[in-house]
Amino acid sequence: MKNTQIADSFDQLADLLEFQGANPFRVRAYRNAARLIRDLTEPIAGILADGQRKLTDLPGIGQDLAAKIETLVETGELPQLSELLAAVPPSVLTLLRVPGLGPKKAALLHSMLGITTLEELQAACEAGRVRELKGFGAKTEQAILDNIQFAVKAQERIYWAEADFVVESLREHFSDCSAMERVEFAGSYRRGRDTIGDLDVLVVSTESDQVMDHFEKFSSVSEVIARGDTKMSVRTLEGLQIDLRVVEAKSFGAALQYFTGSKDHNVVLRGLARQRNLKINEYGVFRLTDEGEQYIGGATEEEVYGAMDLPVFPPELREARQEFAWAEQGPLPKLVELSDIRGDLHAHTDETDGRGSLREMAEAAQQRGLSYLAITDHSQRVSMAQGLNPERLLAQWARIDRFNATLTNFRVLKGIECDILERGGMDLPDDVLAQADWVNASIHYGQRQSRAQITERILQAIEHPHVTAIAHPTGRLINRREAYDVDIDAVIKAAAQHRKILELNANPQRLDLNDIYCAAAKSQGVLIVISTDAHEPAGFDDMRYGVLQARRGGLTKADVVNTRSLPQLLKLLKK
DNA sequence: GCCGTTTTCGGCCCGACTGTTTTCAGTCG
Numbered sequence: 196m197k198n199t200q201i202a203d204s205f206d207q208l209a210d211l212l213e214f215q216g217a218n219p220f221r222v223r224a225y226r227n228a229a230r231l232i233r234d235l236t237e238p239i240a241g242i243l244a245d246g247q248r249k250l251t252d253l254p255g256i257g258q259d260l261a262a263k264i265e266t267l268v269e270t271g272e273l274p275q276l277s278e279l280l281a282a283v284p285p286s287v288l289t290l291l292r293v294p295g296l297g298p299k300k301a302a303l304l305h306s307m308l309g310i311t312t313l314e315e316l317q318a319a320c321e322a323g324r325v326r327e328l329k330g331f332g333a334k335t336e337q338a339i340l341d342n343i344q345f346a347v348k349a350q351e352r353i354y355w356a357e358a359d360f361v362v363e364s365l366r367e368h369f370s371d372c373s374a375m376e377r378v379e380f381a382g383s384y385r386r387g388r389d390t391i392g393d394l395d396v397l398v399v400s401t402e403s404d405q406v407m408d409h410f411e412k413f414s415s416v417s418e419v420i421a422r423g424d425t426k427m428s429v430r431t432l433e434g435l436q437i438d439l440r441v442v443e444a445k446s447f448g449a450a451l452q453y454f455t456g457s458k459d460h461n462v463v464l465r466g467l468a469r470q471r472n473l474k475i476n477e478y479g480v481f482r483l484t485d486e487g488e489q490y491i492g493g494a495t496e497e498e499v500y501g502a503m504d505l506p507v508f509p510p511e512l513r514e515a516r517q518e519f520a521w522a523e524q525g526p527l528p529k530l531v532e533l534s535d536i537r538g539d540l541h542a543h544t545d546e547t548d549g550r551g552s553l554r555e556m557a558e559a560a561q562q563r564g565l566s567y568l569a570i571t572d573h574s575q576r577v578s579m580a581q582g583l584n585p586e587r588l589l590a591q592w593a594r595i596d597r598f599n600a601t602l603t604n605f606r607v608l609k610g611i612e613c614d615i616l617e618r619g620g621m622d623l624p625d626d627v628l629a630q631a632d633w634v635n636a637s638i639h640y641g642q643r644q645s646r647a648q649i650t651e652r653i654l655q656a657i658e659h660p661h662v663t664a665i666a667h668p669t670g671r672l673i674n675r676r677e678a679y680d681v682d683i684d685a686v687i688k689a690a691a692q693h694r695k696i697l698e699l700n701a702n703p704q705r706l707d708l709n710d711i712y713c714a715a716a717k718s719q720g721v722l723i724v725i726s727t728d729a730h731e732p733a734g735f736d737d738m739r740y741g742v743l744q745a746r747r748g749g750l751t752k753a754d755v756v757n758t759r760s761l762p763q764l765l766k767l768l769k770k
Numbered sequence: 771g772c773c774g775t776t777t778t779c780g781g782c783c784c785g786a787c788t789g790t791t792t793t794c795a796g797t798c799g
Binding site: 218219220221222223224225227228254255256257258259260294295296297298299300329330331332334335338382393395421422423424425426428438440453454456458461462463464465466468469470474475476477478 | 772
C-alpha cells in the first residue's frame with residue numbers, strides 16, 4: 196500500500212469522525228498523521244520492514260496510529276474505517292464542501308432530513324425544509340443554495356502564477372486608496388505554494404470602512420461574502436475568495452505572521468508561546484500575568500519571532516516541517532534567490548516545438564541577466580514535437596558552435612532533451628549523446644506503466660554515462676495530471692550514487708520536483724537544476740516560480756547547479 | 771489520538787463573523 200493511500204484513509208477517517216462529532220483533537224491527530232505520511236518520500240512499508248526503526252519514532256504517530264498503519268499495510272484495509280463508511284454514506288461528506296456547512300450542520304441535515312447528496316440538499320432548500328431545522332433559518336437556507344455551486348469549485352486551487360496576477364492588479368487598485376498606509380499579501384501566496392486556495396490581503400489603516408469600500412470596487416469582485424469591522428471576504432468573478440483584514444500599525448507584524456501561516460506552523464508557534472507564558476494572536480505578543488495581558492510586541496514579524504528567540508522564518512519554510520528543528524540547531528539555511536541564477540539548462544527552439552529561434556532564445560536569456568543557456572530540443576521519439584534525429588541534432592550543434600563564435604559574455608550549450616523510451620534506454624545513440632554539453636533525460640511516453648517499469652526506466656537513465664539530469668522527474672501537471680507512479684526515493688538514492696542532477700522544472704504548471712522531493716534530494720546530497728523548459732522567449736520569466744519552490748524545499752545557492760558560473764559549471768560537468 | 775525537566779491526565783492556538791440566539795454555537799482561517 197502506497198503512502199498516499201494510507202494518508203487518504205486517515206483523511207477520510209478524520210472527515211467521518213468529524214462528521215460524527217468526535218473530539219476535534221482526535222480528528223486533528225488523524226489529519227496530522229495523513230499530512231506527515233503524504234509528505235514522506237520513503238514508503239511506509241520500507242520503514243515497517245526495517246527492524247531498526249519504529250513508526251512511533253515519527254512525530255505525531257503513537258501506538259494506536261502505528262498499529263492502524265500496520266493493519267493498513269498488511270491487510271489493505273482498516274476495520275474502523277469500514278465500519279464508519281457503513282454507518283455514513285461517503286456522499287454525505289460532499290456536504291462539508293459547501294462553504295458555510297461544517298460537520299455539525301451537515302450531520303443535522305443528514306439525521307433530520309436524510310440528506311446524503313448535494314442534489315438532495317438543493318431540493319430540500321428549495322422546498323423550504325431546511326429553514327425549519329433548529330439552528331437554521333431562512334438566511335442560512337438561502338446561503339446554502341447560493342453556495343452549493345462552490346462545493347465543487349472549492350476543491351480547485353489556482354496556480355501561484357495566476358494568484359500573482361490578481362495580486363498585481365489588486366496592488367494597482369489599492370495604490371490610489373488614501374486611507375491605506377500599507378498592503379501586504381499573506382497566506383499560501385506569500386509562502387509560495389504551488390497552488391493557492393484563496394488570497395489573504397492585509398492592510399494597515401485606521402479607516403477600515405474606507406478601505407473596505409475601496410476594496411469592494413475592485414473590478415473582479417462579484418460578491419461580498421462577509422463584512423465586519425476589521426475583516427471582509429469577497430468572491431471574484433473567477434470564483435477566487437479574497438479575505439481582507441484591516442489592522443493597526445502596532446499589530447501589523449503579528450497579523451502578517453498570523454495570516455501568512457501555515458496553520459500548522461502557527462499551531463506550533465503558539466504552543467511554544469504558551470510554554471513561555473506568552474500568547475500570540477493577530478494583534479501581537481502578550482505576556483500573561485496575574486493582572487491580565489501585557490502587549491510586548493507585534494509591529495513587525497521580528498518582534499513576534501524575536502519574543503520567542505526564534506529567527507524570522509522565510510515564509511516559504513513555514514509549513515511545520517523542519518523549520519523549528521533547524522532553528523534549534525543554529526542559523527537557518529540561506530535560501531537560494533532568483534538573483535543567484537546564472538543560467539538556464541532546459542529550453543526549446545523552433546527547431547522542434549518551441550516558438551523562438553536559437554538567436555531569439557539566446558537573446559531573451561541574456562536580457563534576463565543569464566550568462567549561459569543550454570538548448571535542449573526534443574529527440575526523435577517525440578514526433579509530435581518534430582523531435583530531432585542524430586543528423587538534425589548534429590546540424591543544430593554545428594549552428595550553435597558558429598553562433599557562439601559571435602558571442603561575448605554569453606554561451607549557448609549544446610544540449611538535448613532525450614526521451615527515455617517506453618522499453619527503456621535512450622532515444623539517441625551513445626556516440627551522439629557523448630558530444631553534448633548537457634543531456635536532459637525525460638519520460639514522455641508510457642506514463643501509465645507500473646511503478647516497477649517507470650522506476651526502472653529512470654534508474655537506467657540515471658546510470659547512463661552521458662545523461663546529465665533527469666528532467667521533470669515525476670511528470671505531474673498540477674490540477675491536470677498525476678505524477679507517474681515512480682519510486683522517487685529510489686530515484687533520489689540512485690542520483691546520489693551516480694552523481695546525477697535532478698531537475699526542478701520551473702513551469703508553473705509543473706514545479707516538478709516539488710518542494711518535498713527537493714528537500715529529500717538535498718538531504719541525500721543530490722544537486723538540483725532549476726530550469727524553465729522555455730518554449731518561447733517569455734518562458735524564461737518562469738524561473739521565479741522554480742526558485743520559490745526550491746526555497747520551499749530549503750535549497751541554498753550551493754544546492755542549485757545553475758547558480759554556478761559557466762567555468763564552475765563546466766568544471767562540475769568535466770567538459 | 772498524541773504528548774510530557776512544570777503533567778501518564780489533561781491539556782491540545784486563537785479570534786472574527788454570521789445567524790440564530792437572548793448569551794452563543796457553528797464555521798472559517
